[in-house]
Amino acid sequence: MADQQGSDLKLLDPTVLGRTMTELADRGQAVVGALLANQAAHPGASMTDPLGLGSAFYEMSARLAADPLGLARANLDLWQNTMSLWQNATLQVLGAEVKPLVEPEKGDRRFKDEAWTEHTVFDFIKQAYLLSARWMQTVVHNVDGLDPHTAEKVDFFTRQMIDALAPSNFLLTNPEALRETLESGGENLVRGMENLLHDLERGKGQLRISMTDESAFTVGENVAGTPGKVVFKNALLELIQYTPTTETVHRRPLLIVPPWINKYYILDLRPKNSFVKWAVDQGHTVFMISWVNPDASLRDKGFEDYMLEGPLAALDAIREITGEPDANIIGYCLGGTLTGCLLAWLTRRGEAHRLASATHFTTMLDFTEPGELGVFIDEPTLQYLEGQMNKNGYLDGSEMAGTFNLLRSNDLIWSFVINNYLLGKDPFPFDLLYWNADNTRMPAAMHSFYLRKMYLENILREPGGITLAGEPIDLRLVQTPAYFVSCREDHIAPWRTTYFGTHLYQGPVRFVLAASGHIAGVVNPPVANKYGFWTNTALPPKPEAWLEAAERHDGSWWTDWNAWVQAYAGDPVAPRVPQGEVDAPGTYVTVRV
Known part of the structure; x- marks a missing residue:
């Protein structure tokens, strides 16, 4: 029996193994050289304790x-x-x-x-x-x-x-990895070493773990592929208008303001899970902001600039393109925080009529309990970050990605260590993880303002706590009808914190709680019939009281939102075909870090 079992074990060809290990050793030497060069260029960086x-x-x-x-x-x-x-x-x-x-x-x-x-x-x-x-x-x-x-x-x-x-x-205490090692004769470990060196080479000496097969996706082809045109452009954004698919469209256009911490196409991955395509198919004339991936030349762009050159400039362009004096707006995460600021700013200026309704996806307006991200926000840490940003002009996208990955380290770090390095497998092609790895930078001035004023000081919730473009921002003056959707397992914008925002506005507010997390809870198309959501028309002071009395529904909250927004969508009009020389998704979204 022992002989039979022994004969089933696979042995590596020693010639092939020797050649492979020599190649890996040469690559490893180059990686070490890159790491040492990086440390020489940034002396003392590894010795700091910024947190x-x-x-x-x-x-x-x-x-x-x-x-x-x-x-x-x-x-x-x-x-x-x-x-x-x-x-x-x-x-x-x-x-x-x-x-x-x-x-x-x-x-x-x-x-x-x-x-x-x-x-x-x-x-x-x-x-x-x-x-x-x-x-x-x-x-x-x-x-x-x-x-x-x-x-x-x-x-x-x-x-x-x-x-x-x-x-x-660890190899010796992971039964799956041990079994794979015995069955493959150690091939998995050789492949794992190759994968490790590949990720070190990508990070120029620092480990940048591959989470998906990035060669399997191309922006504008199998992700971010909904047809449309770039109809406006400035230093911070390209405005995409999508091609209509219905015989008539709602009169009021719909502007989507995504976060610039990540790229917009989380809402336009593939046709079957694209919120953009689904909204177009519901008869909305959809406009999407595609933010620039900033470099050092935009270091002085502040939060105020993102409002003026972002959604406000987009609204101006939409009014000129469609002839409509107002629009509906959606803001996602940081884009939702900016949307709240815009609502208050327009209200101060007597221009609140420019927005018929506002929708907030997983948006914090009151940062009292920011969740685990708050661990990374205190005065010493901000001073360190500001020092780094002042040198470069921006916060590198890899630093932000690392922080977000730590919030779910078993799913976004260690599972890939096991798959890539112990099992020697290539990561599976997954559109969401491709998007997650498509990092963006943050301009120094904007990011410092955002972290200090929102997270550290939490003064957006206070009347006049911040001033943008000459106007003190007071969310309590906003009377625009608002729809808040949050996610029950959100690690980035905890739903109990986003719920506090419903009590800052004075207009009619609907709060909906989706199942799952910050991304999966939002990107939940009706055809998938997953997760479910909770509704409650009452808005008691405490979020726990809201949930206790809420009614659970199967399926996607998208249909609930669409039913709500109908009251602000306007009468049917002829479809508006976008005019522009550059096809969606434009050029800004293709710039990779």
């Missing part, structure tokens, strides 16, 4: 040492659980059925392989890790005397460390 983690964990340790009994209780609990785990493992070896001491949370895909449950050794490793993780989090949570921000920072980065140490991330 202040050292001081945060030092303070936590000091507080922990002041309560030795609390730590002793936690250690005793861990020791008792470990002894119980050893006892259970012994019983399992003897053939007894034993109930697990601890199990992964529902949806934890790190332990989906059957061996984690069926094999005694791997079951022991899994439970030992989960018990240790629980112990570590309990110790951190129970430290008294930390200020809230320091406590959040310690908690967040403790979870990052716990996720990094998961047994699934």
